[in-house]
Amino acid sequence: MATTLLTVIVCFAILYIAGAWLTHIHSAANQNSSDKQQSLINTVNELLPQTQCAQCGYPGCRPYAEAIVKNGIDINLCPPGGDQTIEALANLLGQPVIPLNTEMGENKPPQVAIIVEKDCIGCTLCIQACPVDAIVGAATFMHTVIEQDCTGCELCLPPCPVDCIELVPGKTGISNWAWPKPAS
Amino acid sequence: MSKLLKKIERVVFNRGNNEAPFKFHGGLELAPNKLGLDKSIQTIPLPNELVIPLLNYHKQLLEPVVSIGDHVQKGQWLAHNLPCPANGTVRCLEEREVMQAQPLLTQCIVIDVIVSSKTAIPSGTSPTNNCNTISGYNDNDNSTNNLWLETLQQHGLTGLGGAAFPTAAKLQTWVNANNANTKKAVNTSQLATLIINAAECEPSIACDEALMQAHADEIVKGIELLKNRVQCERCVIAIEDSKPRAIAKIKLALEKQLTTTKTDTPIELLTIPTRYPSGAESVLIKIVTGQSIPKSKLPIDFGVVCLNVGTAYAVWQSYQGEPLTSRIISLTGPAMPNPCNVRVSFGTSIEHVLKSTGNESALKNYTIRAGGPLTGFPVRNMQLPVSSKTNCISAHTSNASATVAQPCIRCNACVDVCPEYLLPQQLHWHISAANWQQSRAQNLFDCIECGCCDVVCPSNIELSNYFRYAKAQLLELDWQEEQAKIAQIRYENRNKRLERLKAEREKEIAFRKSKLATKPAQGENNIADAIARAKARQRNKKKS
Known part of the structure; x- marks a missing residue:
């Protein structure tokens, strides 16, 4: 009788320990996979052009990266990145290279915004719209774009009540000094 | 003195007629075609x-x-x-x-x-001329050296070999390292060497040769000045053996210099075989010291500084108070x-x-x-x-x-002549396919753009122009990546700020709401009190 009781107690104890151990493993695995997911999101984010233009339908490059990794959203929604970004993403994620979804927009050469200062009324709406804080100014004072920080995302255009923001061909690193492509 | 003279003789005659101490891979034997050397400058x-x-x-x-x-x-x-x-x-x-x-x-x-230099012109803001304050050669403390470097900078001295790198910047770390051992940081077996590049390997350019024929004495004085300032263990002037007149002039000037000054390390005159591109910095360093310089490192990391012979002359001119113009x-x-x-x-x-x-x-x-x-x-x-x-x-x-390029036939001729051990045909392949990162991985940035591969290519492909083009593309890509990183940081900082502001606002709203929630009770009391007071007053009025 006593041995049976002991056996039962030991069995329960073993079950309890095994259960606790399994739960632990399960949570560790969960932790591990979410870490992996985070690092994948970071890698995907680094491949995106960081224009923060929201043309993909997400409010920035990181949210789009999260959508790609978590929800398996298409990788061809980024117009500023163009074919180059699609190819890099396809290589990373083991997906086929697909053409850019032009419903989101066209791939354009680099551009920057400039504020036509004589028309600016100082409403601060563009400052609030800029995703990279590249516009300076204050209410009823003239605003200006910090050219070197502007990503050319066009998000400042719609809120401007007097249409005083224009896009001009953007700066390039040393391309002004570039060697021409050989003719042959 | 006679011992030293012998050392120079040995260098000039024994080593000069033999091959240079170290060979380099590839290169071309191009017939020298230097014109106009019979006329004075x-x-x-x-x-x-x-x-x-x-x-x-x-x-x-x-x-x-x-x-x-x-x-x-x-x-x-x-x-x-x-x-x-x-x-x-x-x-x-x-x-x-x-x-x-x-x-x-x-x-x-x-x-x-x-043009007329006689008319006195009111002087504007001119830099102070430090040259007069530099005393003899042998003052070698740091402050004199720094003054000298500053003068080189103010005189606008740049390398005259073709890249126009600022001379003072090149010498800065070397000059300030007093100890010769600190000058050879990476490879300790290497002597701290100053190389004067007088190879002038491109077959038709003759400006350095003309300079050596006309101003050998000043060049040697310039080298002597450099040598004493940087305190090197070895000082070499390397000339291709296709320039016998220049070699003779420099040798004469070196001997004259030796009779006037005492030195432990005489300037070595090294005659190197005529083989293009022996005058390229990395190739010449290989010829003189046997050391290959990878692109990620500078010659100075291996205890070597290489200056063009024209720069040595300009250094002497600067010492005389003449800026480089x-x-x-x-x-x-x-x-x-x-x-x-x-x-x-x-x-x-x-x-x-x-x-x-x-x-x-x-x-x-x-x-x-x-x-x-x-x-x-x-x-x-x-x-x-x-x-x-x-x-x-x-x-x-x-x-x-204008010659029309044909497809690459993979003949390997460009690989045989490349002095940097590159595979030009393979690089061309990657660049044609816009495979930039692959071309970087195959050491595109080691290319010195000497053009040897262009000369030997039987298909007339402008290989070196492809490499220049690809280098510019890669630099542009690197720049874009850098810009993207900056934009990412600005975007993340902005989001953090917006979140913080939102949280602060919510906190403020919650605080006000809680205040309102407690106030009504007090408020009702106040109203009731006020009514009571008003009634009391009316009662008092009626009584009175």
């Missing part, structure tokens, strides 16, 4: 206007320190460390095209030259009517150089290249100003790049 008359680009080595715009209408003197700064080549008046600041393979407009200062240029090429070597002030247009040397007909009839046939590039605008990089202007009967 003429200084061409100043043009009416000089165009000085406001750019430094790193292609950053310089802030001018003169204004329009100012009278400027020769040697006076136009911008920081940019001496003016002649007396004159600042006409304007405007965008002009500068010497560059791809036409490029950049901010330039245009100077109306006043002119250089010797080879006018050469198969179609140049009057090939010669002339001294030209920076900012002079190509047109003026050719017109004042009797080469006007080359302007109309032939293709003009800046630089030699191998490393130069065709020039279309004859108003381009000469700079310290321009070592040669050559005239050719036909455009060399």
Whole structure:
């Protein structure tokens, strides 16, 4: 009788320990996979052009990266990145290279915004719209774009009540000094 | 003394007639075709206007320190460390095209030259001239050295080999390291070596050879000055064996120098075999020391500094108080009517150089290249100003790049001649497919753009132009990546700020709500009290 009781107690104890151990493993695995997911999101984010233009339908490059990794959203929604970004993403994620979804927009050469200062009324709406804080100014004072920080995302255009923001061909690193492509 | 003389003899005669101590891979034996060496170096008359680009080595715009209408003197700064080549008046600041393979407009200062030097011109803000305060050679404490480097900087000294790297910046770390051991940080078996590059390997350029024939004594004095200042363990002047006259002149000057000064480390004269591109910095270092310099490292990391022979002369001129405002240029090429070597002030247009040397007909009839046939590039605008990089202007009967390129046949000839152990055909393949990162992985940035592969290619492919193009593309990609990182950080910081503001606002709202929630009770009391007080007052009134 006593041995049976002991056996039962030991069995329960073993079950309890095994259960606790399994739960632990399960949570560790969960932790591990979410870490992996985070690092994948970071890698995907680094491949995106960081224009923060929201043309993909997400409010920035990181949210789009999260959508790609978590929800398996298409990788061809980024117009500023163009074919180059699609190819890099396809290589990373083991997906086929697909053409850019032009419903989101066209791939354009680099551009920057400039504020036509004589028309600016100082409403601060563009400052609030800029995703990279590249516009300076204050209410009823003239605003200006910090050219070197502007990503050319066009998000400042719609809120401007007097249409005083224009896009001009953007700066390039040393391309002004570039060697021409050989003719042959 | 006799011992030292013997050492030089040994270097000149024993080593000179043999092969150089170390061989390099690849290269080409090109027949030397140096023209105009029988004529003395003429200084061409100043043009009416000089165009000085406001750019430094790193292609950053310089802030001018003169204004329009100012009278400027020769040697006076136009911008920081940019001496003016002649007396004159600042006409304007405007965008002009500068010497560059791809036409490029950049901010330039245009100077109306006043030729008569006798008229006294009121001096503007001129840098203080430190030269007079530098005493003899042997003062070698840090402050004298720093003063010397500062003077080199103020005199606008740049390398005259073709890349125009600022000389003072090159010497800075070396000069300040007092101990020879600290000068060879990476490879301790290497002697701290100063190499004077007088190889001038490009077959038709002769400006360094002309300089050595005319100013051997000053060159040797310049090298001696450099040698004493940088305190090296070995000092070599390397000349290709195709220049016997220059070698003889330099040897004579070295012997004269030895009779006047005592030294433990005499300047070695090293005669190297004529093989292109022995004058490229990395190749010459390999020839003299046997050390290969990877692209990620600088020669100085291996205890080596390499300076052009023209730079050594300019160092001596600077010591005499003369800023670097002119250089010797080879006018050469198969179609140049009057090939010669002339001294030209920076900012002079190509047109003026050719017109004042009797080469006007080359302007109309032939293709003009800046630089030699191998490393130069065709020039279309004859108003381009000469700079310290321009070592040669050559005239050719036909455009060399007009030959039609055929597909690569993988013959491997380019691999055999590449002095940097690259695989040009493979790189060409990657670049044609816009596979930039792959070309970087195959050491594209090790390419010294010597053009050996272009010469041997049976399909006439402009390989080195492909490499220049790909390098520019890669630099642009790197720049874009850098910009993306900055944008990412700004975006994340903004999001953090917005979240913080939102949280603060919510906290404020919650606080006010909680305040309202407690107030009504008090408020009702207040109202009730007020009513009670008012009623009491009325009652009192009625009573009274």
